[in-house]
Amino acid sequence: MDATALKEAYLKWLTDNETYVDLSPQIVRIDTPFLDNSFDEIVLYAITYSDKTIKLTDDGWTMDYLESHGFTFRKGSHRYNLLYNTVKTYGLTIDSEEIFVKCDSSKFPIAKQRMVQGLLKIYDLILLNDTNVVNTFKEDLFNALTKNEVAYDAPYVVTGENGYSYTFDFSIPVIGGTKKLVNAITQPNKISNAKLYMVDAQLSHAIDSTATFYAILNDKEKINNLDEINDLFLNQSSVPITPILGSDSKTISRVLTNKAA
Numbered sequence: 001m002d003a004t005a006l007k008e009a010y011l012k013w014l015t016d017n018e019t020y021v022d023l024s025p026q027i028v029r030i031d032t033p034f035l036d037n038s039f040d041e042i043v044l045y046a047i048t049y050s051d052k053t054i055k056l057t058d059d060g061w062t063m064d065y066l067e068s069h070g071f072t073f074r075k076g077s078h079r080y081n082l083l084y085n086t087v088k089t090y091g092l093t094i095d096s097e098e099i100f101v102k103c104d105s106s107k108f109p110i111a112k113q114r115m116v117q118g119l120l121k122i123y124d125l126i127l128l129n130d131t132n133v134v135n136t137f138k139e140d141l142f143n144a145l146t147k148n149e150v151a152y153d154a155p156y157v158v159t160g161e162n163g164y165s166y167t168f169d170f171s172i173p174v175i176g177g178t179k180k181l182v183n184a185i186t187q188p189n190k191i192s193n194a195k196l197y198m199v200d201a202q203l204s205h206a207i208d209s210t211a212t213f214y215a216i217l218n219d220k221e222k223i224n225n226l227d228e229i230n231d232l233f234l235n236q237s238s239v240p241i242t243p244i245l246g247s248d249s250k251t252i253s254r255v256l257t258n259k260a261a
Contacts, residue, residue, distance in 0.1 A: 002238075003238040006202075006236065006237070006238050007238075010199065013033070014033065017033035018030065018031065018032055018033055019031045023045075026047055026048050026049075027045060027046070027047050027048075028045070028046045028048075029043065029044075029045055030043065030044040030045070030046060030112070031043050032044065032116060033192065034116050034120065034192040034196065035190055035192050036062075036065065036119075036123050037065075037123050037187075038065075039190075042058075042116060042119055042120075043058070043059075043061065044056055044057065044058060044112070044115060044116075045057050045058075045059050046108070048105070052104065052105045053102055053103065053104055053105065054102070054103055054104075054105050054108055054111070055100055055101075055102050056100060056101050056102075056103070056108070056111055056112060056115050057098055057099070057100035058098065058099045058100070058115075058119060059098065060096075060097045060098045060099075062099050062119055062122055062123070063094070063097035063098075063099065064097065065123075066122075066123075066125060067097075071125065079125065082125060083122065083125060086118060086121045086122055087099065087118065087122070089118070089121075089155050089167055090114045090115070090117055090118030090121070090167060091114055091118075091165075092114070092115065092118045099115075099118070099119065099122070100115075101114060101115050109164075110164040110165065113164075113166075113200075114165070114167070116196065117167060117196065117200075120192075120193060120196065123187075124186045124187060137184055137186050137218045137220070137246060138169060138184045138186070140246070141169075141170075141182075141184055141216060141246070141252070141256075142154065142170070144249070144252060144253070144256075145170075145172075145256060148253055148256075148257065150172060150256060150257055150258055151172070151173060151258055152170045152171060152172045152173075153170060153171045153173070154169060154170035154171075155167055155168065155169060155170065156168045156169075156170055156171035156181065158181070158204040158207055158208060158211075159207075160203075160206075160207045164203070166200040166203055166204045167200075168181045168182060168183055168200070168204075169182055169183050169184050170182050172256060172257070172258060173258060174258055174259065174260050175258055175259060175260065176260060177210070178210040178211065178212070178260070179208075179210070179211050179212075180211070180212050180213075180214055180255075180256065181201070181204065181211050181212070181213050181214070182213075182214045182215075182216060182256065183197050183200075183214075183215055183216070184216045184218070184246075185197065185215050185216065185217050185218060186218045187218070188217045188218060188219070188223045188225070188226075188229060189221075189223060189224055189225060191225055191228060191229070191232075194215070194229050194232055194233070195232065197215060197241070198232060198233065198236070198237045198241060201213040201237065201239050201241055202237060202238055202239050205238075205239040212240075212242070213239060213240070213241040213242070214241065214242045214243075214244060214255065214256070215229075215233060215241055215242070215243045215244070216244050216245075216246050216252070217229065217243055217244065217245055217246060218246050219245045219246055219247050220246070220247075223245075229243055230243055242255070
């Protein structure tokens with residue numbers, strides 16, 4: 001499939017699986033095809049104001065979900081810092097347990113993309129418990145890079161001329177002026193995470209064609225759809241994305257360096 005066919009296939013999938021319903025003249029409910037930790041669709045609400053700005057909100061559902069599963073966010077705790085750093089990274093706001101973003105109506109598409117990305121990252125906090133909260137999957141990767149004396153930027157944001165931005169967990173500058181853009185996929189069994197990363201990689205490549213892309217897959221638990229992920233990244237994506245298992249320390253040490261691949 002060429003780039004046009006891939007784009008059309010993705011847009012058809014999104015159109016077929018995402019619904020918009022008017023709840024009132026100012027409020028629209030959006031059922032996205034992206035899944036939370038209970039494999040329910042992430043639901044957003046778009047509220048339009050008289051000045052043509054839009055507030056995109058989860059209506060408090062995300063924090064309610066986490067708290068109902070025993071998660072508390074004591075100010076100053078590691079989990080609290082993870083939550084608020086994630087919210088900040090994706091340009092979101094949290095207030096009275098509601099997570100939202102405000103934007104001009106013309107910026108709605110990218111605001112929605114950032115909102116979904118941010119919520120998926122926040123749902124990753126469900127994987128943390130009191131005994132391993134400091135030793136997260138992503139932090140393991142950062143520690144490995146530091147140990148191998150690899151220079152990196154985290155998080156890393158690619159911004160286009162239109163103001164749209166795409167966030168990656170970290171960027172590794174490569175001798176010669178290029179870079180390796182990397183995302184840690186904490187829950188690879190949720191294929192929507194891989195699909196969202198594929199879209200970000202393709203759109204980012206249009207901005208910086210010299211970048212190469214890598215996905216580190218958390219395989220502390222069995223990945224049931226590894227073949228599907230490999231096909232998605234290596235065959236369906238118009239931009240090759242190299243999948244690497246998190247347990248494959250040799251490949252991580254060999255590939256994630258400041259040298260060209």
